[in-house]
Amino acid sequence: MSDKNKKGPESKTYKFDTLSLHAGYQPHKNAGSRQVPIYQTTSYLFDDVDHAAALFNLERGGHIYSRISNPTVGVLEERVASLEGGTAALATSSGMSAIFLTVMTLCEAGDHLVVSSQLYGGTVNLFRLTLPKFGIKCTFVKPRDTEGFKKAIQKNTKGIFGELVGNPGNELMNMPEVSKIAHDAGIPLIVDATYQTPYLCKPFEHGADIVVHSLTKWMAGHGSSMAGILVEGGNFDWMQNDKFPTMTKPYEGYHGLSFAEEFGPTAFTMKARAEGMRDFGPCLSPQNAWNVLQGIETLSVRMKKHCSNAEEMVKYLLGHESVAWVSHPSVPDHPDHELAKKLLPNGRGSMIAFGIKGGKDAGVAFINNVKLASHLANVGDTRTLVIHPASGTHSQMDEATLKFAGLSHDMIRLSVGIEDIDDIKNDFEIGFRAARKPRLVSNQ
Amino acid sequence: MKFKVNGHEVFASTGGRPFDKNKPLIIFVHGSGLTHMTWVLQTRYFAFHGYSVLALDLPGHGLSSGKSLKSIEDMADWISSVIDSVGYKEASLVGHSQGCLVTIECTARYPDKIKTLSLMGGAGAIPMNPDLLALAENGDPKAVDLMMDWAHGPAGHFGGHPVPGLYHINTGGMLAKSRTIKDTLGVDFRACDNYKNGFEAAKKIKIPTLSILATDDKMCPVKEGKKLADLIEGSKVDIIDNCGHMMLLEEADRVLKVLKNFITANFPAK
Numbered sequence: 001m002s003d004k005n006k007k008g009p010e011s012k013t014y015k016f017d018t019l020s021l022h023a024g025y026q027p028h029k030n031a032g033s034r035q036v037p038i039y040q041t042t043s044y045l046f047d048d049v050d051h052a053a054a055l056f057n058l059e060r061g062g063h064i065y066s067r068i069s070n071p072t073v074g075v076l077e078e079r080v081a082s083l084e085g086g087t088a089a090l091a092t093s094s095g096m097s098a099i100f101l102t103v104m105t106l107c108e109a110g111d112h113l114v115v116s117s118q119l120y121g122g123t124v125n126l127f128r129l130t131l132p133k134f135g136i137k138c139t140f141v142k143p144r145d146t147e148g149f150k151k152a153i154q155k156n157t158k159g160i161f162g163e164l165v166g167n168p169g170n171e172l173m174n175m176p177e178v179s180k181i182a183h184d185a186g187i188p189l190i191v192d193a194t195y196q197t198p199y200l201c202k203p204f205e206h207g208a209d210i211v212v213h214s215l216t217k218w219m220a221g222h223g224s225s226m227a228g229i230l231v232e233g234g235n236f237d238w239m240q241n242d243k244f245p246t247m248t249k250p251y252e253g254y255h256g257l258s259f260a261e262e263f264g265p266t267a268f269t270m271k272a273r274a275e276g277m278r279d280f281g282p283c284l285s286p287q288n289a290w291n292v293l294q295g296i297e298t299l300s301v302r303m304k305k306h307c308s309n310a311e312e313m314v315k316y317l318l319g320h321e322s323v324a325w326v327s328h329p330s331v332p333d334h335p336d337h338e339l340a341k342k343l344l345p346n347g348r349g350s351m352i353a354f355g356i357k358g359g360k361d362a363g364v365a366f367i368n369n370v371k372l373a374s375h376l377a378n379v380g381d382t383r384t385l386v387i388h389p390a391s392g393t394h395s396q397m398d399e400a401t402l403k404f405a406g407l408s409h410d411m412i413r414l415s416v417g418i419e420d421i422d423d424i425k426n427d428f429e430i431g432f433r434a435a436r437k438p439r440l441v442s443n444q
Numbered sequence: 445m446k447f448k449v450n451g452h453e454v455f456a457s458t459g460g461r462p463f464d465k466n467k468p469l470i471i472f473v474h475g476s477g478l479t480h481m482t483w484v485l486q487t488r489y490f491a492f493h494g495y496s497v498l499a500l501d502l503p504g505h506g507l508s509s510g511k512s513l514k515s516i517e518d519m520a521d522w523i524s525s526v527i528d529s530v531g532y533k534e535a536s537l538v539g540h541s542q543g544c545l546v547t548i549e550c551t552a553r554y555p556d557k558i559k560t561l562s563l564m565g566g567a568g569a570i571p572m573n574p575d576l577l578a579l580a581e582n583g584d585p586k587a588v589d590l591m592m593d594w595a596h597g598p599a600g601h602f603g604g605h606p607v608p609g610l611y612h613i614n615t616g617g618m619l620a621k622s623r624t625i626k627d628t629l630g631v632d633f634r635a636c637d638n639y640k641n642g643f644e645a646a647k648k649i650k651i652p653t654l655s656i657l658a659t660d661d662k663m664c665p666v667k668e669g670k671k672l673a674d675l676i677e678g679s680k681v682d683i684i685d686n687c688g689h690m691m692l693l694e695e696a697d698r699v700l701k702v703l704k705n706f707i708t709a710n711f712p713a714k
Contacts, residue, residue, distance in 0.1 A: 008575045008579075009573065009575050009576065009590055010590075011586070011589040011590050011592070011593040012593055013589070013592065013593050013601060013613055014601060014602075022602055022603075023602065023603045023611075024602070024603035024604065024611075025602060025603065025604065026598060026599065026602050026603075026604045028686070029604060053492070054489055054492070057460070057488065057492055058460075058488060059485075059488035059489040059492055060485060060488075060489065060606070060696070060697060060700065061485060061605065061606030061607035061608070061610075061696060061697070062606065062608075062697075063608065069608035069609070070608075071608075073608075074605075074608040074609060075603070077608065077609035078603040078604070078605060078609065078610070078611050079603070081609070081610075081611040081614065082603060082611050082613075082614065085614060086611065086614060087610065087611060087614045087615040087618050088609050088610045088611060088615065089609050089611075090609050091609075233618075234614065234615060234618035235618060235621075239507070254460070255460060255461070256460065256461075256462075257460045261457060261507075262457060262460060262481070262484055262488070263481065263484065264479065264481045264506075264618075264619065264622070265481075265615055265618035265619060265622070266607075266610050266615055269609055269610070270607075273608070273609065
């Protein structure tokens with residue numbers, strides 16, 4: 001072989017499917033236990049007084065109290081960090097607490113965030129109603145309005161937040177472009193990538209600085225356990241400007257520690273844990289961490305099936321007489337189809353929004369009559385789930401907010417499961433028949 | 445803290461405590477392309493236990509200004525200048541990988557200034573893989589990926605970081621990419637490859653010396669570390685099983701324990 005064609009050495013670090021099973025855990029350090037042990041304990045013995053002081057001063061790594069860290073939860077944190085390509089992660093009791101801790105680590109009273117308008121309803125309420133009580137204000141921008149993100153940045157803006165694929169309307173935020181806008185302003189981009197999981201998209205590769213997940217969804221995958229996580233990309237320079245004094249200036253809570261100076265690419269996670277988890281305490285139980293780890297072991301296998309079933313359902317719905325419209329990034333005339341091909345090369349996800357002919361009444365009849373699909377306020381279960389957002393997940397929004405968030409009364413949100421595709425379609429036929437004659441067959 | 449050496453601003457972590465000239469000084473010297481942050485699980489302990497600590501960013505690395513120094517000899521002289529610049533007459537040196545070459549050379553050149561020497565993942569020479577060297581000098585991120593692969597043992601590859609939630613390989617990779625790869629890693633690798641005086645320098649060292657080596661270290665294997673240690677009179681050697689070249693993070697507690705015992709015995713705090 002000529003020198004020109006010589007391939008050279010290749011990195012042999014473990015790849016995605018291997019990391020899904022192994023990252024974060026070494027059996028020989030845990031009595032040889034092949035499975036990750038569940039450390040069901042509140043606290044951890046100190047070797048002596050000096051050891052205790054060293055742990056409290058962040059001089060040494062280790063566990064003190066399970067509100068702050070736990071060995072089982074730690075395996076989950078490392079595993080997700082490895083899959084995302086991040087430097088560090090902090091697991092929390094839910095996706096919402098991951099978002100809250102992220103904001104509270106980033107912001108102080110008087111700060112401002114620019115936020116995509118198409119988000120899970122609970123997240124909208126956090127940004128619109130709850131954070132202002134802490135003195136943190138937000139400006140909402142429609143996810144496709146890339147220039148709008150730039151215009152909304154103020155002097156006190158500390159970050160941009162968005163879901164890559166908005167819930168429930170499936171509008172994409174142009175992550176690479178929005179990240180440039182954020183970085184030009186010297187602020188981080190925070191992306192909720194719950195819908196994608198790192199199997200479909202690794203936001204750090206497209207400019208995100210912090211990723212949050214509701215692990216409750218596809219990552220855990222089986223609808224059994226609540227969990228969330230924040231993951232740090234490690235590339236954001238907190239010291240580039242004076243916008244983040246709580247990251248860069250001496251922190252009284254740890255003897256004058258500067259998180260950015262001491263921990264660099266893991267500074268945000270260290271602060272979120274040392275301050276946020278210490279003071280707010282939304283910790284993840286080791287049992288739930290273990291359940292999520294169990295789910296992650298089969299993440300790529302499940303996501304392939306979720307995505308193939310979703311694409312089948314898109315075809316089915318597009319051709320159905322009872323369906324007014326279908327929104328999924330795999331549909332060629334979806335406004336973000338090309339962007340989705342670029343950002344989601346392994347599949348466009350299993351969330352479908354569709355409009356049912358007959359409006360709200362038809363939607364209610366459909367929901368009330370499907371038998372296999374479960375009507376509940378979750379997504380990303382192995383089972384197929386449906387909900388009518390205007391009367392469910394987003395029901396606390398007023399009419400104007402619903403419209404701004406891209407919701408309509410005829411919209412059904414479908415989270416496609418991994419059942420046999422024919423059985424899902426047959427179930428939907430029952431729902432559609434009822435929707436065409438809502439008053440005759442409604443079970444209400 | 446920031447201070448000036450040869451007209452250029454230098455950053456060094458003081459381990460989270462104010463720099464106090466009344467305490468004995470320990471200087472930590474990082475490896476190729478890396479920064480002061482690799483030492484976080486050793487420096488903070490010493491800073492809280494009676495020492496003044498400087499975990500340096502070499503010129504052109506991390507938060508230090510200037511250009512990367514092109515030879516191990518220049519780096520050794522620079523360490524001596526650091527000691528002068530902060531108003532000390534003596535210090536204890538701790539080096540990792542390339543930092544071992546630098547601290548060996550510095551100790552040989554300035555025997556009156558250096559009181560103890562601690563080497564982690566050290567060898568008398570670190571010849572570079574030609575492909576890796578070429579990638580680094582061309583600024584190819586693949587150089588960092590390869591370095592992270594080869595530099596980590598099982599703890600790095602599987603995980604199990606002593607600090608909950610941190611993932612070794614990605615954190616190390618991000619440190620190595622924090623400045624332009626060809627200007628940091630490329631220059632450092634070339635300096636390592638060019639340096640031939642390690643074994644001769646080692647023979648001149650007459651101060652207490654500790655070598656911490658690791659069985660899974662592919663970059664500076666145990667036999668190379670032992671060869672170096674054998675040349676230093678009275679040198680102590682500690683070997684860590686199931687650990688790679690990044691032992692200061694992969695087995696941070698073990699490294700700290702051995703280092704603490706060695707430094708407190710031979711260079712005690714007041």
